[in-house]
Amino acid sequence: MGLIRLAKRAQANLKRIARSRSDxxxxxxxxxxxxxxxxKSVQQVAEETGLSRQAVYNLQKRYLERHEQRVSERxxxxxxxxxxxxxxxxxxxxxxxxxxxxxxxxxxxxADWTVPLLHEEVQKTSGVSVSRRTIRRALNxxxxxxx
Numbered sequence: 001m002g003l004i005r006l007a008k009r010a011q012a013n014l015k016r017i018a019r020s021r022s023d024x025x026x027x028x029x030x031x032x033x034x035x036x037x038x039x040k041s042v043q044q045v046a047e048e049t050g051l052s053r054q055a056v057y058n059l060q061k062r063y064l065e066r067h068e069q070r071v072s073e074r075x076x077x078x079x080x081x082x083x084x085x086x087x088x089x090x091x092x093x094x095x096x097x098x099x100x101x102x103x104x105x106x107x108x109x110x111a112d113w114t115v116p117l118l119h120e121e122v123q124k125t126s127g128v129s130v131s132r133r134t135i136r137r138a139l140n141x142x143x144x145x146x147x
Contacts, residue, residue, distance in 0.1 A: 003036040004060055011037065013071040029059055029075045036060060091130055091138040094122050099142075115139070 006014065011034065017023070018030040028049050035045040036056070046053045059075075066074040095118055103110045103117055110117060119135045122128075 003042065004033060004063070006033065006037045010071050017072060017075065025077075026072065026075045032056055032059055033063060033075075087128065087130060088134065088138060088141070090126060090128065091122055091134055092141060094125050095135070095138050096142060098122075098125075 014030040014034050018027050018034060020027045020030075028051065032045050032049045032051055035048060036042070040048075042053050042056045045051070046056050049056075051059070062078075063074050098106075098118060098121055099113060103113050103121075106121055108117055115132050115135050118139075119130070119132050122130055122135060
């Protein structure tokens with residue numbers, strides 16, 4: 001018996017998650033927990049998964065503490081705190097207004113908005129320096145809200 005004891009159902013769920021190609025982080029965590037269950041040391045599990053030993057200990061502790069949650073939820077990251085994406089919100093607000101109108105209304109010759117045009121107009125409108133990547137993220141977020 002290993003450092004953690006898993007019920008048969010939890011083992012089956014973890015094996016399914018461990019094979020996942022879409023969520024590599026959860027797959028790695030699932031493999032780590034299965035390794036601990038099968039009697040591998042924290043050091044072995046860390047080496048096999050690429051996690052640090054401390055990450056393995058933290059994962060084990062978090063998994064056991066979240067016993068009332070589903071297996072997939074027990075593997076998930078905790079909510080990250082940090083600085084809110086205020087620039088992203090500003091850009092989304094400006095872009096949503098721009099997309100309602102033709103670029104020609106703003107003096108461009110193009111019939112449709114492109115990332116470079118949006119980038120230029122957002123910087124003019126806001127007076128804030130933003131990257132084209134931020135523009136793309138904002139467009140993707142707005143598309144997600146429209147779905």
